[in-house]
Amino acid sequence: MASTTADTAPDTFTIAGRELRSRLLLGTGGFRSLEAMASAIEASQTELVTVALRRIDAAARGSIVDVLDAAGVALLPNTAGCFTARDAVLTAKLAREAFQTDWVKLEVIGDERTLLPDAPALLEAAEELVDDGFVVLPYTTDDPVLARRLVDVGCAAVMPLGSPIGSGMGLLNPYNLRLIREQCSVPVILDAGVGTASDAALAMELGCDAVLCASAISRAEDPTAMAHAIRLGVQGGRLARCAGRIPRRRFAQASTPDEGRADFGA
């Protein structure tokens, strides 16, 4: 997809030297089966998907790693469920061992009900992991100052939330997201809160480089169709961003010229 004109040049973005053609990242949580996940991955055309680490389970069927390898996607391990910097750092190191990647989607949660990030612990863990050679993509609040601090300690991207994880409430603070985009030198990936394709399109119109979606796709009635819809939403939003939208006005501005109007008399 071209950034400004037609479907000619690829419109890529780069995280820590890795060029990505798809601006949709997929979370693998919430799918009813590995088959449903594989089908949604194909429809999403994503190149990068998240995975988690959990205790071994004798009842687990099939290997998610095999399915993801067959889909040809790169893995982005997360530290979901960690409530302290210590646990998140340890989980990231375990993920590095398990998946042989130094990329990590860093989550340090501060509240069980909202699953909002714990800002001081997130910053502490991010700094430690960057120092240890990780490529850190932190799941963060929509606070522009925190985003800047995360970039300052060396994060490769920032992943602000639109609204709480799995809430599907969309983008609650577009103003803040726009500020984050304006001031951050690294890719900004909207993470959490997307409920449907228009939310993803809005994130891209605000200038986000990419969108990460999990529940909106995995818990949709038809995950494969929603993956397709959100992919198109991301592409449409990106094209619109590059096309330059008209300014908002308070009153109408006629699109048909006044000049040459007929005069039908009084």
Place this chain on the structure above:
Amino acid sequence: MIVLVNGEQTELASGCTVEQALAALEVPAPDRGVAVAVDAEVVPRGQWPAHELNEGARMEILRASQGG
């Protein structure tokens, strides 16, 4: 000896290694997607054959799973 494996008290042979423990517990260990921590420290796969467990150790055996 007793080792806390994923939160459960588990009887293992005294002085057994991580690799031996995984075999005794019949945990499949594919090349990718499994990691082990003992007492809140990562045990790299290359050290599984040599790393001995102590009585009362906390062993976490983790695998890849779906997650957002």
